[in-house]
C-alpha cells in the first residue's frame with residue numbers, strides 16, 4: 243500500500259515543475275502518457291486552446307514550427323525528463339522496492355525478532371511454566387515428603403501411643419491379676435477360716451456331745467450305782483420279821499449243831515493225839531500212820547465247820563440288821579425255800595453256779 247502511494251504522489255508533484263518553461267500544450271502531451279486520472283483530465287483542457295490556434299498565419303506557422311521544434315526539444319526533453327523521471331521513478335521504485343524489501347526484510351527481521359521474541363517469550367513462558375511446574379512438582383514432592391514425614395511421625399506417634407496403651411493395658415491387667423490373686427488368697431483364707439471355724443464348731447459340738455454323753459453315762463452310772471447301792475443295801479425280808487425270826491432260829495440251831503460237832507471232833511482229835519504218842523512209844527510200826535491221817539481228817543472237818551459257824555454268825559448279824567436273804571452277787575432276793583433248805587446261804591440259785 244505504501245508503495246502505491248509513493249508512485250501516485252511522485253508524478254503529480256513533479257509535473258508542474260517541468261512544465262514551467264514549456265508551453266501549455268507540452269504538458270498536455272507529456273501528460274498524455276500519464277496514467278493518472280488527474281493527468282488525463284488536465285490534457286483536454288490544455289489542448290483545446292492549441293487546436294484553436296492552429297489555423298492562424300505563417301508567423302504563426304513558424305512560430306508554430308519553432309514551437310514544434312521547441313516542442314520536439316521540449317518533447318525530447320520532456321521525454322528525457324520523462325525517461326529520467328521514469329528512471330527516477332524506476333530508481334525510486336527500485337529504491338522503494340529496496341526500501342520495501344528492506345522494510346520487508348526489516349519487517350521479516352522484525353517479524354523474526356517478534357517471532358524470536360515471541361518464541362523466546364514462549365520459551366521463557368514455557369521455561370517459567372516448566373520452572374513453575376518443577377517448583378510445583380518440587381513443592382508437591384516436598385509436600386509429599388512432608389506428608390510422608392508427617393504420616394511417619396503420626397505412625398510413630400500412633401505406635402508410641404499404642405505401645406504406651408499396651409504397656410498401660412498390660413499394667414492394668416497385671417494389677418487386675420494381682421488384685422484377683424489377692425481376692426483369691428483372701429477368699430481362700432476366708433474359706434480356710436470358715437472351714438477352721440466349722441471344724442472347731444464340729445469339735446466343740448462333738449465335745450459338747452461327748453460331755454453330754456459323759457454326763458449321761460455318769461448319770462446312768464450314778465443311777466446304776468445308786469440302784470446297786472440300794473440293792474446292795476437291800477433288805478428283802480425287812481418287812482417280814484416272822485420269816486427273819488424263822489431264819490434266826492434255823493441259824494442258831496445249825497450253829498449249835500455245828501459247835502457240838504466241832505467239840506466232839508476236837509475231843510476225838512485230842513484223844514487220838516494222846517493215843518498216838520502212846521503208840522509211838524510202844525510200837526514203832528506203820529499203824530500210827532493211819533491214825534495220823536484220820537486225825538487230820540477230823541481236824542479238817544472241824545475247821546470247815548468252824549468256818550461255817552463264822553458264816554452263820556455273819557448271817558445272824560444280817561438277820562439282825564434285816565439284810566439276810568439278799569444275794570451277795572446280784573443283790574437280788576433269794577427265794578425263801580432256798581433260805582430254808584440251805585443254812586446259811588448268800589447267793590441266789592442263778593448266781594450259785596458262777597461262784
Ligand SMILES: [Zn+2]
Pocket residue numbers: 569570571572573574589590591592593594
Ligand atoms: Zn444272785
